[in-house]
Structures are given as C-alpha cells and as structure tokens.
Amino acid sequence: MKISVLGEGTHRQSCQDCAARDFAICAALDNTELRELAQLSRHVRFESGATVFAQTNMATSFFSVHEGTLRLYKLLPDSRRQIVGFALPGDFLGLSGLPQHEFSAEAIGRVALCQFSKESFATFAENRPGLLRRIIELAGRELARAQEHMVLLGRRSAEEKIASFLIGWRDRLSGIGRGGEILPLPMKRLDIADHLGLTIETVSRTFSKLERDGVIQIFAGGVVLDVARAEALSGGAS
Amino acid sequence: MKISVLGEGTHRQSCQDCAARDFAICAALDNTELRELAQLSRHVRFESGATVFAQTNMATSFFSVHEGTLRLYKLLPDSRRQIVGFALPGDFLGLSGLPQHEFSAEAIGRVALCQFSKESFATFAENRPGLLRRIIELAGRELARAQEHMVLLGRRSAEEKIASFLIGWRDRLSGIGRGGEILPLPMKRLDIADHLGLTIETVSRTFSKLERDGVIQIFAGGVVLDVARAEALSGGAS
DNA sequence: CGTCAGGTTGACGCGTCTCAAAGTGGGTGG
DNA sequence: CCACCCACTTTGAGACGCGTCAACCTGACG
Numbered sequence: 001m002k003i004s005v006l007g008e009g010t011h012r013q014s015c016q017d018c019a020a021r022d023f024a025i026c027a028a029l030d031n032t033e034l035r036e037l038a039q040l041s042r043h044v045r046f047e048s049g050a051t052v053f054a055q056t057n058m059a060t061s062f063f064s065v066h067e068g069t070l071r072l073y074k075l076l077p078d079s080r081r082q083i084v085g086f087a088l089p090g091d092f093l094g095l096s097g098l099p100q101h102e103f104s105a106e107a108i109g110r111v112a113l114c115q116f117s118k119e120s121f122a123t124f125a126e127n128r129p130g131l132l133r134r135i136i137e138l139a140g141r142e143l144a145r146a147q148e149h150m151v152l153l154g155r156r157s158a159e160e161k162i163a164s165f166l167i168g169w170r171d172r173l174s175g176i177g178r179g180g181e182i183l184p185l186p187m188k189r190l191d192i193a194d195h196l197g198l199t200i201e202t203v204s205r206t207f208s209k210l211e212r213d214g215v216i217q218i219f220a221g222g223v224v225l226d227v228a229r230a231e232a233l234s235g236g237a238s
Numbered sequence: 239m240k241i242s243v244l245g246e247g248t249h250r251q252s253c254q255d256c257a258a259r260d261f262a263i264c265a266a267l268d269n270t271e272l273r274e275l276a277q278l279s280r281h282v283r284f285e286s287g288a289t290v291f292a293q294t295n296m297a298t299s300f301f302s303v304h305e306g307t308l309r310l311y312k313l314l315p316d317s318r319r320q321i322v323g324f325a326l327p328g329d330f331l332g333l334s335g336l337p338q339h340e341f342s343a344e345a346i347g348r349v350a351l352c353q354f355s356k357e358s359f360a361t362f363a364e365n366r367p368g369l370l371r372r373i374i375e376l377a378g379r380e381l382a383r384a385q386e387h388m389v390l391l392g393r394r395s396a397e398e399k400i401a402s403f404l405i406g407w408r409d410r411l412s413g414i415g416r417g418g419e420i421l422p423l424p425m426k427r428l429d430i431a432d433h434l435g436l437t438i439e440t441v442s443r444t445f446s447k448l449e450r451d452g453v454i455q456i457f458a459g460g461v462v463l464d465v466a467r468a469e470a471l472s473g474g475a476s
Numbered sequence: 477c478g479t480c481a482g483g484t485t486g487a488c489g490c491g492t493c494t495c496a497a498a499g500t501g502g503g504t505g506g
Numbered sequence: 507c508c509a510c511c512c513a514c515t516t517t518g519a520g521a522c523g524c525g526t527c528a529a530c531c532t533g534a535c536g
Binding site for chain 1: 523524525526527533
C-alpha cells in the first residue's frame with residue numbers, strides 16, 4: 001500500500017478564510033469554536049494515487065477534504081471494484097462512525113485534508129448540538145446521493161449512466177463554486193467505469209458516441225457538456 | 239395514490255416496553271425523555287400496499303418503524319423502479335432531512351409506525367446531543383448499507399446478487415431478534431428484482447437454480463437458507 | 477526514439493432482458 | 507363445493523446490450 005505524505009503540519013493558514021469552510025462541517029462553528037477545532041486538526045497532503053486509508057484499517061481519524069478529489073471504493077475478494085463515490089472539498093470522511101473504514105480512499109491528483117483524531121473530535125462534538133446537526137445534514141445529503149446512485153446502477157442503461165453521471169458531477173462542482181464552461185473530469189475512464197458499474201471499453205465507446213451525437217466535446221481532463229441534450233439522454237431525474 | 243389508515247391514535251401502549259425500542263432512535267432516551275417524546279408521537283397503522291408517503295410529497299413527518307416491513311423506492315419518469323431499501327422495525331424514515339421525501343414508502347403487509355411532526359421532533363432533538371448522536375449512528379449505518387448495496391448493483395452477477403441479498407436479509411433480521419430456521423421474505427419477487435437491479439424472470443430462475451443446487455428450499459413467504467453455500471456463491475463480502 | 481499508461485475501436489460471446497405461455501394458489505360468487 | 511378469476515410465479519425461446527479479448531492509437535516522459 002503506497003502512502004505518500006507530501007507535507008504535513010499544524011494549520012498553515014487560518015480556518016477563517018478556508019475556501020471549503022462553507023461546504024464543510026466547519027460551517028456550523030463560530031470563529032471561537034473554529035480556532036478550538038483547528039487545535040485538534042492536522043493539515044495533511046497526499047500525492048496522486050496515494051491511499052489516505054484502506055477498507056481494512058481501523059478508523060482512527062476523521063477527515064475533511066480541503067482541496068482535490070478522492071475516489072472512495074470497495075473491493076470484492078476477486079478484486080472487482082466499485083467506486084461508491086468521489087470526495088470533493090467540504091466532504092467529510094468517516095460519517096459511518098463504525099470502528100473500521102467502510103471503504104478505501106485514494107487521492108486523484110494531489111489532495112489536502114484536515115485530519116482529526118476520532119476521540120478528540122468526538123469529545124469536541126459531543127456537546128455541540130449545532131455541529132452534530134451539521135453532521136446529520138451532511139450524512140443525509142450523502143445518503144440521498146447514494147440512493148440516487150442506486151437508481152443509476154440498477155436501472156439505467158450505459159448511455160443513461162454516463163449522461164446522468166456527467167450532469168450530477170457538473171451539479172456537484174457548481175454547488176461548491178467550481179462550475180464553468182468546461183467540466184473537469186480528474187478521474188480516469190477506469191474510475192468512471194467502476195463508479196457506474198460498466199467496463200472501461202463501454203465507457204470509452206459511450207463517450208465517443210456522445211461526442212459523435214454532439215452531446216459532449218472531449219478534451220484532455222474534461223468535457224464540454226450540452227446540458228439540455230445530456231438531460232434528454234439521461235433517462236430523467238429521480 | 240391509495241392511502242389507508244387502519245387505525246391511529248396516541249400511544250396505545252407505553253414506549254417503555256416497545257419491542258423496537260432498543261433498535262430505534264429511542265434507545266438514546268431515558269424513561270423521562272421517552273415519555274416526553276411519546277407526547278409528540280402518533281401511532282399509525284397502514285394496511286398492505288398502502289403508501290406511507292410519496293417521493294413528491296413534502297416531508298412533514300419523521301417515522302420510526304414499530305412493526306412490519308416497507309419498501310422504499312424511487313421511480314424514473316418511464317416508471318422503471320429501484321427499491322433503495324426495505325425498512326424494518328427500528329428503522330427511522332426521514333434521515334435525509336431534506337424538505338421533500340427522497341423516495342416513496344409503501345407497506346409490505348401491515349405496518350405500525352410512530353409518526354412525529356418534523357418541527358416538534360426537531361425542537362425536541364435540538365438540544366439533546368445524545369439523541370443527535372443516535373441519529374448520526376443510524377444514518378451512518380444506513381449509509382454503510384447503501385454503499386454495500388452499490389457494490390451488489392454495480393459488480394455482482396445475478397446469482398451473486400440473490401445469494402448476497404438472502405444473507406444480508408438474514409443478518410438484518412437476526413440483528414433485530416427475528417432470526418430463525420426459516421427466513422421470511424415478505425416482499426414479492428418483483429420487489430426483489432427491483433431491489434437487485436434484475437427482472438422478475440431472472441429472480442425466479444435464479445431462485446429455482448439455487449433450490450436445484452441445494453442452497454435454498456423455497457416455501458410460501460420464505461426460504462430455508464444454507465448459509466455456508468450461499469456465502470460461497472455470493473462473491474464474498476465487501 | 478522507445479517505452480508505457482491510458483484511451484479507442486472492432487469482432488465476438490455470454491448473461492440477462494424480452495416476449496410469450498403455462499402453472500399455482502387464494503379468494504369470491506354462483 | 508365447485509368454477510372461475512386474478513395476482514403472482516415459473517419456464518422456455520430468442521434477442522440484444524454490454525462484457526471479453528485483442529489490436530491499435532496517442533501523448534508524456536526519459
């Protein structure tokens with residue numbers, strides 16, 4: 001297991017002006033509490049491909065994503081892989097609260113995270129209802145996303161899967177202020193395949209077909225998306 | 239939309255000796271709090287097939303399942319259906335916290351629920367960290383189940399899906415003290431199909447094959463399961 | 477210029493879906 | 507009590523979407 005920490009240390013910059021603050025659990029805290037929580041946190045960085053934690057590990061930390069993208073995946077014994085989600089800035093890792101990690105987390109490109117020891121974070125949160133409610137809010141959002149993804153995996157065709165994925169990814173990015181003309185896709189085709197329950201060949205073919213049909217334009221590391229046409233092909237919401 | 243309430247009223251029996259208490263959110267409350275919460279609740283019953291709430295409805299209530307089984311599902315515009323889960327005694331409905339229900343809930347057989355108005359429950363929970371932590375615990379468990387189900391939907395074959403489902407269902411039932419020689423399956427074949435991302439024909443064929451292979455014995459409303467052989471066919475955990 | 481990871485494209489096969497028909501059991505009315 | 511109906515399930519035959527296997531392309535990097 002490759003684990004590479006590029007740099008780490010205590011908070012290099014104040015949490016007050018953290019770009020992810022409004023999307024992360026921190027949104028529930030006032031400035032005093034934020035400073036207190038910062039005392040408990042370490043800023044850690046991982047290089048591309050590094051494993052932040054693995055499914056078999058005991059969960060000794062919570063993480064809040066500060067910058068970058070991660071793939072969260074589960075493996076079957078014969079090494080089939082299902083990517084259960086991609087984590088973006090503001091996402092909180094460790095919501096399950098179980099003693100062992102439910103999935104593995106790997107950096108896609110470089111990532112920066114705030115790390116909290118499980119015990120000290122639990123102590124800090126224990127009697128802060130505002131923070132606890134914020135965690136419930138994030139968990140509920142995550143659960144809703146998971147259920148929407150079950151519909152995709154169970155009931156959508158390959159083309160609908162790709163179209164739905166692109167729309168959902170776009171919406172998530174714009175939700176954290178990363179919207180734009182070009183839709184960045186930092187993950188590889190294989191990651192998309194393992195996220196959508198397809199093979200890499202089917203993903204590649206479907207991207208090509210969508211480009212031929214004028215739904216997307218493919219660039220290195222991203223696409224330009226015709227949202228209306230993609231929605232028409234996605235099989236619909238819900 | 240058929241909504242049939244067989245009977246309703248305030249708490250007909252004390253919450254103290256509720257069979258679901260230890261599995262429900264109520265486990266976080268002492269007897270005084272329990273009595274207080276009971277004041278806010280209505281016991282409601284639904285007959286088989288009744289809709290408890292629909293995806294389009296505004297979520298005005300939370301529910302805690304007291305007795306029975308429900309199917310929780312999402313529909314695509316062309317009426318393809320994905321059952322995102324089955325709710326059992328102790329399960330809490332409304333975890334997403336969003337203003338609209340994320341899925342529809344229908345009774346499979348008769349069900350009994352505790353209903354809380356969203357506002358009064360929120361007020362009650364607001365400054366009870368113990369209860370909030372309990373909700374986080376239930377949400378985390380639900381999230382872990384959802385992620386496990388994504389692996390099933392995205393990466394398992396039909397036979398592995400059925401075998402995994404039977405094992406998981408068995409484990410869930412024994413977790414709430416409903417284990418036994420015969421494994422009850424209150425849901426129809428079509429429900430299983432829509433839960434596992436299959437068609438009813440494939441489910442039926444696979445059940446027949448598992449019976450021919452001596453993995454299960456099929457009875458009306460349930461099966462007897464050879465757990466070891468089912469696990470061998472399930473493709474493995476995680 | 478060679479190597480290598482990632483991506484694309486094609487031919488073919490298989491697992492699951494689709495369509496169709498028949499079997500089963502519970503409930504109801506004659 | 508039997509005849510019929512209806513919802514649900516089972517089984518079969520054929521079609522098709524996606525997976526598998528294999529070859530080739532592309533760009534980054536040394």
